[in-house]
Amino acid sequence: MSADKRIFIALDYPTAREAEQLLAHWDQTSKPAIKVGYQLFYAVGPRWVAERKAEGYTVFLDLKLHDIPNTVANGVESLSGLGVDFLTIHASGGRAMIAAAREMAERKSQAGKRLRLLGVTQLTSTDQTMMNEEIGIPGTVKESVLHYTQLAYAAGADGVICSAHEARDVKAHSGSDFLAVTPGIRPKGVDAGDQKRIMTPSEAIRHGADYLVVGRAITAAANPKQAYEAIVAEINQG
Numbered sequence: 722m723s724a725d726k727r728i729f730i731a732l733d734y735p736t737a738r739e740a741e742q743l744l745a746h747w748d749q750t751s752k753p754a755i756k757v758g759y760q761l762f763y764a765v766g767p768r769w770v771a772e773r774k775a776e777g778y779t780v781f782l783d784l785k786l787h788d789i790p791n792t793v794a795n796g797v798e799s800l801s802g803l804g805v806d807f808l809t810i811h812a813s814g815g816r817a818m819i820a821a822a823r824e825m826a827e828r829k830s831q832a833g834k835r836l837r838l839l840g841v842t843q844l845t846s847t848d849q850t851m852m853n854e855e856i857g858i859p860g861t862v863k864e865s866v867l868h869y870t871q872l873a874y875a876a877g878a879d880g881v882i883c884s885a886h887e888a889r890d891v892k893a894h895s896g897s898d899f900l901a902v903t904p905g906i907r908p909k910g911v912d913a914g915d916q917k918r919i920m921t922p923s924e925a926i927r928h929g930a931d932y933l934v935v936g937r938a939i940t941a942a943a944n945p946k947q948a949y950e951a952i953v954a955e956i957n958q959g
C-alpha cells in the first residue's frame with residue numbers, strides 16, 4: 722500500500738467550509754483519505770459525508786458507538802447507507818455489541834462492500850496512571866489494549882484503534898488481516914497536546930501500524946499540504 726493511502730486526515734473542524742478549505746489543497750486526482758469525527762459530523766450531518774463518498778474519498782467515520790447491542794446495530798444500519806469505509810465502535814461495549822454491529826454491517830453490505838468496524842481500545846490520551854486510578858482498570862495499558870483486541874477480533878471487528886506502541890502486539894494477537902489503526906501521531910517537533918501515547922509517522926509504520934490517523938500535525942500546520950507530504954516522504958524514507 723502506498724504511503725498516502727495509509728494516512729487518514731482527521732477533519733476536526735466545526736464547519737463544512739473549513740473542512741472543504743483543507744481538502745481544496747489537493748486536486749481531484751490525489752484525494753487524501755479522511756476521518757470525520759463528532760465535531761464535523763454533528764455540525765454537517767450525514768449528507769455531507771455521503772457527498773464526499775460520492776466524490777471518491779475514502780471515509781472513516783469516527784463516531785465511537787457504545788451502547789446496548791440493539792441500539793448500536795440500529796446505528797450501524799443507518800450509517801451503512803452512507804457508503805463509508807470505516808466506523809469506530811468502543812471495544813469496551815463487549816462481545817454482543819461488537820457482534821451485533823458486525824452482523825448489521827454484513828446485512829447492509831452493498832455490492833459486496835461492507836462497512837468495516839474498528840474497535841477503540843484505550844484512547845491514546847490515556848496513560849497507565851489514568852487507566853489504573855481514574856478508569857479503574859488494573860495492569861498496563863498494553864495488557865488492556867491486547868485484552869480489547871482479542872475481544873474485538875473474536876467478536877468480528879475488522880481492526881482496532883490503538884497507539885503505535887501497541888500495534889506490533891495487536892497484530893501478533895489477532896489475524897493477519899486484522900487492522901491496527903493508530904492516532905497519536907506526532908512528527909518530530911510537533912507538540913503532543915492532549916495525547917499521551919505518541920509516535921512519529923515512520924516509527925508507527927515500523928511498529929506495525931496499518932493506518933495512521935493524523936489531525937493537528939496537518940490541520941494546524943501553516944501549510945497543511947506540505948505537512949501531509951512531509952509525512953508521506955517520512956514514511957517512504959523510513
Ligand SMILES: O=C(O)c1cc(=O)[nH]c(=O)n1[C@@H]1O[C@H](COP(=O)(O)O)[C@@H](O)[C@H]1O
Nearest residue numbers: 731783843844845882904905934935936937
Ligand atoms: O478514534 C480515533 O480516531 C481516536 C482514538 C484515540 O485513541 N485517539 C485519538 O486521538 N483519536 C482521534 O484521532 C485524532 C487525533 O488528532 P490529533 O491528535 O490532532 O492528531 C482525533 O480526531 C481523535 O479524535
